[in-house]
Amino acid sequence: MPPQVSNLGDKEAEPGKPDLLVAPDLPPVFPGFEPRSGFWALIRANKAVAFGVVVFVFMSLAALFAPLIVSADPFAISPLSRLKPISYEHPFGTDMLGRDLFARVFHGARVSLTVGLAVAFFSAVIGLAVGLISGYVRWLDGFIMRTMDGLMSIPGILLAIALMALSGGSIQNVILAITVVEIPRVARLIRGVVLSLREQTYVEAAIAAGSSSFTVIVRHILPNTLAPLTVQATYVCAAAMLLESILSFIGAGIPPSVPSWGNIMADGRSLWQLKPSMIFIPATALSITILAINLIGDGLRDNLDPRMARRF
Template identity: 55%
Template sequence: MALTAVGPAPEAAIAGKRRPWWRRNMSIVLGGGLLFAALILALLAPYLGTVDPTALSPIRRFRPPSEAYWFGTDHLGRDVYSRVVYGARASLLVGVAVAALAVGAGLFFGLIAGFNRWIDAVLMRVMDGLMAIPAVLLAIALMALTKASLQNVIIAIAIAEVPRVTRLVRGVVLTLREQPFVEAAVASGTSTVKILYRHILPNTVAPLVVQATYIWASAIITEAILSFIGAGLPPSIPTWGNIIAEARAVFSVRPHLIAFPAVFLSVTVLAINLLGDGLRDALDPRLARRL
């Protein structure tokens, strides 16, 4: 009789330990959900009650937020709501493209550096040099050399991110190639190329996915900074950065013109970072130390 009062039933204890996956990975659910919403916004931009984001209308300058102009209008009479929604396209596209490009290039260089000592010595000094320059400065310098276009912005931001990915991949490769299972593969006559894609590459996926989300987030911010100082995308393409930049002059009298794009920018970056943190914890707890 006394035993029943000792504690909760075993089933309850077990059930309490094993919460459903979405409760254990709240940051993935939250971050992924917000990011998904942003993606929907970007994809369905023309169908969300928007008008042409570049259409000028000087007589309707600086309208406050209203039913017709949800976020008001800017100094050229353009609809800020439409501009912010279309801006999501540029921002997310730049982020994804930079992440893909940087991860691809970093993976390539990292694998080579991890497997060849001579290339490693030269390549990693170049990467150290690139890393010594702040990402934004490097991107500005590169943009000064070329004309403003979507491609050039993506490449300029990606170059600054490559060294970090290279270092990460190189570190994983160097750790793995000392592992007995790689030595066993060498002893079994497995070619170097096959060792790379069969034994090394699958083990780099988890840290790379996590790193890619961080690059995505930071690329969105870098793009916004570039657009803000006028070194980014051409003004004809609305981005959250150049919307904020154009509203800067009237910031003290029309603060909402900056507030709307800024909130979208912050929430999107926060969502991606939440997703990245969640993925890091879910994929491999040991990664926390490596990143």
């Protein structure tokens, strides 16, 4: 007697036993964002992501332990040591006020990374809340999105300059200004994900079962927004670091006395022909850090969204 095969699965029933219903493999709830492997497996498999992680960890440790790594004071002015070349005592030379560039570049990493990570966190939290409300509460969607569109219609650098002109130069105000610039982009992303999730069967079933809106959002929608939100946060971090450097370079950001990569490049602007390293060194540090963060974001996107995966 041939083995009996279930109509709902691929498993064979044992001879002499009744045909059992075997449930088929169901697709994931939100297949667009299903992790393919762990983060460490991603690092081992993707050299670009591994490079990004190594560079980002190095920069983070350098920024965190800058006072221990560098003995020189980044604020100390020494007129007798103006524009010293690269030497053992001053690995990157000195600026026009005799300040050690090596110390200022390492301490500048603290400012840039602090601004980038803080903006990524606050814009992700606020943008997530705005996107969830806009995507789920239909009658608020039009008002919220038109407000976000209005903010996005203004070039980010101009909006940040205007906010800095109103609030004054400080690290806190720079974080606030750049966060306002980045919130609409995060909110629109989350809104699009929520609108897609609302059409899923399990969400409609939860609503039909009488679950409250809060329960549906927290238990069924919010977990599926964390993957795209994490990827977007990496890009926001890189964009915030770049925007902070632009604001400091044009004198609209952090006070000039505070060592940041943008301020160091601004100091070397008038000495471009005499000492180009004052621009090249902080610009290289900024470029490599932003590249590393973007590589991490690309790797997370490929891992969390197999449809966007690329081969290196």
